Amino acid sequence: MSCRTVSAAMSLRLDGLLDEAALARLDAHLASCPACAARWQAMQQVSTLLAAEPLALPAPGFTERVRQRLAALPARQVSWPLVVRPRVAVVAGLLAVAALVALAWSVAILLGQPVSLAAIALAGLKSLPTLAATAAGLWRVGRLAVDLALTTPSRLFLLMDCLLGLLLLTLWVRLIRRPVTGQVLMRN
């Protein structure tokens, strides 16, 4: 055992993780090396000093102070924590996407357009930036949807589909995030 590797062995010995053979090699080295023996003594002293230190405790009333801080938190800081439920989020997300595709499909049928999923997806993707960028575009789409819902023979089907999409979206948000408020703890 060399002086370079002896520190690791000393540390393992303090943790009771050194086997008999390594222990004997360490002792042999310490007996022949005053510098390492002095280091070993200092390590033992530190270990004894640390082991004797008691647990530091907070001032009385800590739990109450935590309650007060929880209650004082602005609701937005605690009400929407990042809750990880990946499987539920993925399944619910896929269902929501399926519902939206079905909605787009039904709109395409009502408008008499050729039914092609790829075309719907492509058209949807292309129109997203425009829709997002212009309020007028959103307004036009809204009006078109309302007109369709009120005038076409299949308006009931269309409305049901819209409601289904909205319901799934709401469920998705509720499933992946759970509201938590500090005020709840305070009331107890």
Next chain:
Amino acid sequence: MEERVWVERAQHGDQAAFARLVEVYQGPVYNLAYRMLGSAQDAEDAAQETFLRAYVQFDTYQPERRFASWLLSIAAHYCIDQLRRRRFAWLPLDDLPFLAWIGGREAEPEGAALQREERDQVRQLLDHLPPNYRLVIVLRYWYDLSCQEIADVAGLTESAVKTRLYRAREMLAQGLTAQATTALPARPEGAIEEARSVLSNC
């Protein structure tokens, strides 16, 4: 009642169960923060922050993990983050040996003085360790955790914990040796009165 039940209830929004967990773990969490940050006020803030984060992030807790490990890991990450944010190396007044020598604490009982000296010595030794090394030492000595458990709290591998432990112990041993060689001689009789008379004549 088993801890698992309290944790489960707290996770489902039972406020009394969460308060119970705060009551049980306030000591371990506060102690970790105190040993890491070195001051009672910072430790109080860090401990409170730890429980707030635990409450807000309770859904991230996995029941197969030890609750204590999860809670301590929140505290550890917070403390290391705080230490990294400290841009300046503050030198506490207690670290200036001549002030302690001049000021003295002559009314303090001998036993209390010894305890205080040991406490100060431990704090000074820990202060000289980098945060990541300080953490493994604190978890080893105050919580008696195994290397595997320390690895779980600190987010390290077991071999990394062993390496940090031995390097930290090396640094601590060097610190102790340095303390011993730079220790001031015992305060001479009448030194306080002499120092006061000098100061009063300024």
